Amino acid sequence: MSKKLLEIQNLKSSIEHTEILKGINLSINQGEIHVIMGPNGAGKSTLANVLMSHPKHEITEGNILFEGESINGFSADEKAKIGVFLSFQYPEEVAGITVENFLRAAKSAVTGEPVKFLPFKKALREQMKLLKIDETYGSRYLNVGFSGGEKKKNEILQMAVLEPKLAVLDETDSGLDVDAIKVVAEGVNTLANENNAILIITHHKKLLDYIKPNYVHVLLDGKIVKTSDGSLADEIESKGYEWLSNQGGV
């Protein structure tokens, strides 16, 4: 049996005194791929942000265990160092720092070891090639002037470089063209192995043509109201979320 990587117990959170997460329970084992779906405003990004310790979100109740230990009090950089990664729904633009320099600094921070300039450059180029990102993007400022889709691909590039144990992808497939979705899916499949896990937040089942999840969860109004296998995504695609709202709460 594979090991438990992440366990979320009755997690509640609030932002500026408004409760958003209202008791999330979720358990993810190594080697698994989970999908979270849910309507706009349900709290999916909030869950991702809370997992990554966004400073504006406050955990008011519950526990997040990572490899058996509580990480409630960890800061975002500490989370990154133990292997948590978030692909942002809206990646920030940071002027004046190039993608390559940033990623080298990040890699070094996450591994705690200096990263050599030339080998890193070479490895980065390889990754960029796989993700069909032009080499020149390495010397562009981080996300500045990137198109929506380019930003998303850049998130996957970062994931590939940092090799996290748990990757949370918040709508990484939104705004991508059909070819790009395929490329991103390949990136995810390349990363996925029996020691790590992936949590995908999405609105579209297209991505699931390429990535086979073990579980699909539906998040509604701050709670997970249904968990099933990949077929749930098809059901949602045809029926929407309405029918689920009265099942909620348990």
Add this chain to the structure above:
Amino acid sequence: MEKKQKTYIEDIDRGIYDIKNEVRYSYKAEKGLTPEIIKEMSKEKNEPQWMTEFRLHSLEVYHSLDLPPWGPDISEVDMENIITYIRPDTNLNTSWKDVPEDIKETFDRLGIPKAEREALAGVGAQYDSEVVYHSIKQELVDQGVIYTDMETAIHEYEAIVKEYFMKAVPPKDHKFAALHGAVWSGGSFVYVPQGIRVEIPLQSYFRLNAPGAGQFEHTLIVVEKGASLHFIEGCSAPMHSVINLHAGCVELFVKEDATLRYSTIENWSRNMYNLNTKRAIVDKNATIEWVSGSFGSKVSMLYPMSILKGEGARAEFTGITFAAQGQTLDTGTKVIHAAPYTSSNINSKSISKGGGVAVYRGVVKIAENAHHSKSTVTCESLMLDNASKSDTIPVIDIRNDEVDLGHEAKIGRISEEAIFYLMSRGISEEEAKAMIVRGFVEPITKELPLEYAVELNNLINLELEGTIG
């Protein structure tokens, strides 16, 4: 004995910049300002009569002028308590071996002799009121380039000095210009003859070691027709608990088709009032490029001015200002378009943290006759916390219709989302902020020669350390 610092001075370790030496001097003026002190000083410096008179006249102007009615509060500057002239106990040397050990070590730590060996065509080093070291490569001497200290220049090149001295910045310009005219000492003199292109930079470094003293160096540069030069100025002082004053003056004369780049990194201790006046007179089709990094000081008022006097003259200004706790840095630039087809391009960035105040204050004036002139002003400020303040006060005065003007000002706080984004990749909060700040100034560091870009980044890191967050 080190006494406890007064509370208004933030007590941070500024590393090598902060190491102070014992004060040894061969001549030190009384505190304060009287005609007697001025005469004594002029005599001590063995100056020609016209200079003694110039000083005395400037002193009169000084007494007749008030402090500027705008800008930061500088009422604390009390000339009765500032020593205007301190001659270190050494003469001007042309070999570092002859410079007293502690002074040499100071410049060693600041990297001056190393830079001289590796990247400069000439070096001047001033310690308190006098220049203690000067050198210039022989090739330049052979081409007729002059680079020496002002004291030497006034004797050996008296005619040139007399023609230009305080003609760009007359003593009546403002109170501290008048003060400068009265008590100036040290500084560098550069003369580049017609058509000579000096490819490697010259650098003068001004170090103010003595507590309670003023530094009033005068830099005079003449770049003749079709010639070019990159001049670098560095300034610093260790921390003292009493006020120090820096009221230097820089006068640049850029002749037809000539180019001058004037780069400065000023890094003063937090007890310094930095009231510096810099001005360039730019002739036909000539270019002045200012690169200006302002760090440290308690109060800085610094607005390098370009007077575009000849048709087609150009000015570029690139400035970085960093104001931390207890500091008010009021900086900017002024450009006077006084001829047709002149252009200016101003790019200023400021950072404030820990309650520091960074103000951009600038003037662009386009005169009646300056048709077809162009000016672009971009100023951006980044505040690192809620306690800090930034402001931009751009004055634009246009006297004719045929001009092309662009202006953009942005003031913002450091983005929490961006910090979170970087942190989510394993980067610590402090480093994330530093990255954002370095990224913010990147367009400027990119313009600097490598060593200075590195120094600038080091200074930014130094300022960010410790008290951030």
